Amino acid sequence: MSGGGAERVVVDLAHGFFDKGLDFDMLLVRKQGPYINQLPPEINLVDLQARHTSSAIFALSRYLRHFRPEVVLSAMNYANVIVLLARGLARVKTRIVVSEHNAFSFWIKNPPNLRTQLMLRGLMRITYPKADTIVAVSRGVADDLARSIGIPRKKLRVIYNPIRLDHILAKTNEAVDHPWFHSDEPPVILSVGRLHPQKDYPNLLQAFSLVRINVKARLVILGEGKERPRLVSLAKELNIAEDVDMPGFVENPYKYMALSKVFVLSSKFEGFGNVLLEAIACGCPVVATDCPSGPREILEVTGVGRLVPVGDPESMAKAILEAMEKGEKKEPNLRPFLLENVVKQYMEVCGL
Structure with a gap:
């Protein structure tokens, strides 16, 4: 349960299934990671004690053969492959989504x-053709998967990722222990995600350097990853290091979102872009790259936010400045993403 967006979705769905009174186990390759303590404490966690996802296949096969669950729901491609192979080894008729x-x-x-x-x-x-149902978290992901591995598009079901709105709003009330978020400080531009090339934070740093020419502001990036040394070096090179902070992974990003002037998603590609939707739910104006895929769909459905081309720091800086000046006047449409609505769709595809 590492600190990624897909893992956070699994946590949210676990809460939704538990609230529906479903009896289920959560199978983990290894019982570790920052999201473990965010799961409902009442659910049964099964630690497969595998070193890697691929090496979990035999433990998973034994579990399927012994317990014979009605359905298994798996997330992320390498785990999906192992689950489908394990069902074949176990020779059971468990439904796989x-x-x-x-x-x-x-x-x-x-x-x-x-x-x-x-x-x-x-x-x-x-x-994948052996799965009973294949869920994609956005239309773009469904289209891309159909093209990439030759699955008929009609066999894919699109179900958006959920948000636990009450949980998020409650978390926004927690205090932020960071000096830049005091009311008398310059406005903060926020981004949240792994420090990974996919997130294209160099583009965000370049855009922020252009914003800084026009207004006094600060940039906070919440997340950890292998790109940290490169980003620290680039911030120094752009002469913005004193106004950029990367505190690492935090369990509650929502309290930061609620106090930020603008939230920015700068990715080269996404599947959905959970943090973008979460920032909208926190009432923060958002700017996102029009990357494949997810951000455009989120902004179209919610009716808020600003899209900019991928890898274009000038356009991003302009959109950030506009969002800082004008804010967001519309109320977002969050209904399609609410946990209870998403859980109903998953229960349907799981045959529950």
Whole structure:
């Protein structure tokens, strides 16, 4: 349960299923990660005690053979492949619903390792047709997956990621222990996500350097990852280091969103862009790149926010300045993303 967007979605769905009174186990490759303590304490966590997702296949197969659950819902492509292979090994009739959370054709260009890149597409072509249902978290992800691995588009079901609105709003009331978020300080521009090339934070830093020419402001990026040294170096090179802070991963980003002047998603690609929707729910004006896929759909449905081209710091800076000056006057449409509505859709595809 690492600190990514897909993992946060799993936590939210777990709360939704629990609130519906469903009896379920949560299977984890390893029982570790920052989101473990955010799960409902009453649910049963099954630790497969595997070193990697791929090495969990035999433990998972034994679980399926022994407990014979009615349905398994899995998330993210490599886990989906292992679940489908494990069902074959177990020789059980458990219904398998797999969910795809990223634009695969973009993700596969920057895989965790070369082995993954060489093997995953082929394994997905073999296993995904055997799933009882394939869920994509946006129309863009569904279209991309159909093209990438040759699945008929009509076999994919689009279900948007949920937000636990009451939970988010309650979390916005917690105090922020950061000196830049005091009322007498310059406005803060916020971004949240792993420090990873996918998020294109160099583009955001360049845009922020242009914003700084026009107004006094500060930039906070919440998240951790391998790009930290590069981003620290670039901030110094752009002479903005004193107004940029990267505090690392935080369990509650919502209290920061509620106090920020603008939220920015600068990604090269996404599957959905959970943090963008969460920032909207917190009442923060948003700027997002028109990347594949998710941000455009979120802004179209909610009716708020500003889209800019990918990798264009000038356009991003202009949109940030406009958002700082004008704010957001409309009330967003959040109904399609509310947890109770999303859970109903998942229960339907799971046959519950």
